[in-house]
Amino acid sequence: MTDERTRILVAEDDRRLAAMLEQLLRSEGYEVVLAHDGQAALHAVLTRPFDLLLFDRGLPVRDGLDVLEALRAQGNAVPALILSALGNPSDRVEGLTRGAEDYLAKPFDIDELLARLRVLRRKSAAPTGGLAVPGGVLHPQRHQVDLGEGRTVVLSERENDLLAMLARRPRQVFTREELLDSVFADADDTGVVDSYVHHLRKKLGRECVLTVRGVGYALGRLP
Known part of the structure; x- marks a missing residue:
């Protein structure tokens, strides 16, 4: 379980997978907000605070990496994990280059996904000096x-x-x-x-x- 209520945006157009992720993350103590296309994901992040972002790459309307790049250009630094069927090294490099903190290929292991999200949350919450x-x-x-x-x-x-x-x-x-x-x-x-x-x-x-x-x-x- 998470130590505190962590709000995560799950941007996934596969509604069955999105529902599974929502149920899984809620059972782990997360507050989950769903978006099923890139434009809805962008609007959600621009209108309310989040602690973590979990983005599919191939979102309709607007690609997940395009959304993430737009957020980074505006100074939004919320940690993001890309979850994508595109798992070649070049795909992962592109995702990390365009602003993701982590990248996990589908199909994925549930325990690994949860562990990676916990690491991202600890990093974002840890105090730091400049x-x-x-x-x-x-x-x-x-x-x-x-x-x-x-x-x-x-x-x-x-x-x-x-x-x-x-x-x-x-x-x-x-x-x-x-x-x-x-x-x-x-x-x-x-x-x-x-x-x-x-x-x-x-x-x-x-x-x-x-x-x-x-x-x-x-x-x-x-x-």
């Missing part, structure tokens, strides 16, 4: 960089983990292999590290991550 990064402060548990004057940038899980690793040791230069092993353990090509550095620079500016030629990457210079 880490200095060029131009702002990273709050790892919120996957968010505060830039000052009310401006924020929301990061995907992998962007967040990569920047946090650099920020926790701002004077250290990490090789691509070290970053691959620590942040991208499910990948086997250091090119994914370069891709996520590119994503971070697009969101936060080129100065946020420093390239050390012949070695790897380090946090950009702090003021």
